[in-house]
Amino acid sequence: MINPNPRRSDEPIWWSLFGAGGTWFAMITPVTVLVLGILMPLGVFDADTFNFVRVHAFASSIIGGLFIIASIALPMWHAMHRVHHGMHDLKFHTGIVGKIACYAIAAIISVLAIAYIFLL
Template sequence: MNKHKPQHELQHKQAFDEPLWWGLFSAGGVCFAVLLPAVILFIAVLLPLGLLPANALNYERASALLFSVPGFLFVGAVICLPLFHAAHRLRHGLFDISVGSDALNKKLMYGGAALLSVFALGLVIAGMLS
C-alpha cells in the first residue's frame, strides 16, 4: 500500500475521460437503434422487393450520395458512432468478468473503434477527392 496517500484516495480514482466515452456510447446507441434499421429497411428490404424506383440507388447516384459531405456524416452516424457504442459495451463487459486490465482494455477497445472509424471516413474522403 502506498504510504503517501490516504486510504480513500487509493480506493477511488477519478476517471476524467469517462463522460466522453459515455457520450459516444449514448450517441452510438441512438444511431444504432434509429438509423441502422432504416438503412436495413431501405437497402435490404424495400429496394430488392422493387418497392423503390429502380434507379433509386444505382451506382452513380449511390456514389454521388456517399462521396459527399452528407455521405461523410452518414458514415459517421451509421458506422463510427456504433463502433464506439460497441467498444464501450465490450470494455465494460470485460471489466465485469475481470478479463485483462481496464486501462489496457480501454486502449484496445476505443483505439480499435477509432482506427476503424478513421479507415471508414478515410474511404469516404478518398472517394470525395477522386
C-alpha cells in the same frame, strides 16, 4: 470527508460516444436496413433510384459522407464501450490496457471510415 480536489474522469467522453452510437444504432440503422435490405430488393423502389451514379453522388456529397462515417463510427464506439465494460463484468480485469485496446480499435475504425470517404 469530501475531497476538495477530486480526480477528473475521462468517462463522460466515452459515455457520450456510447450514447450517440447507441442512439444511431437504435434509430437510424433499422431504417437503413429496412430501405436498403428489404424494400429495395422487394422492388418497392424503382431500380433507377439506387443506381451506381446516384449512390456514388450521395456518398461523395458532404451529407452522404457524414452519414456513412456516422453509420460506421458511432456504432463501433458503442460496441467497444460495451466490450470494455463487459470484460469487467465477466471478471476479465484488463485495466488500462483493455480500455486503451477497446477505444483504440474504435478510433482506428473511425479514422479508416473518414479516410475512405475522403478518398472516395
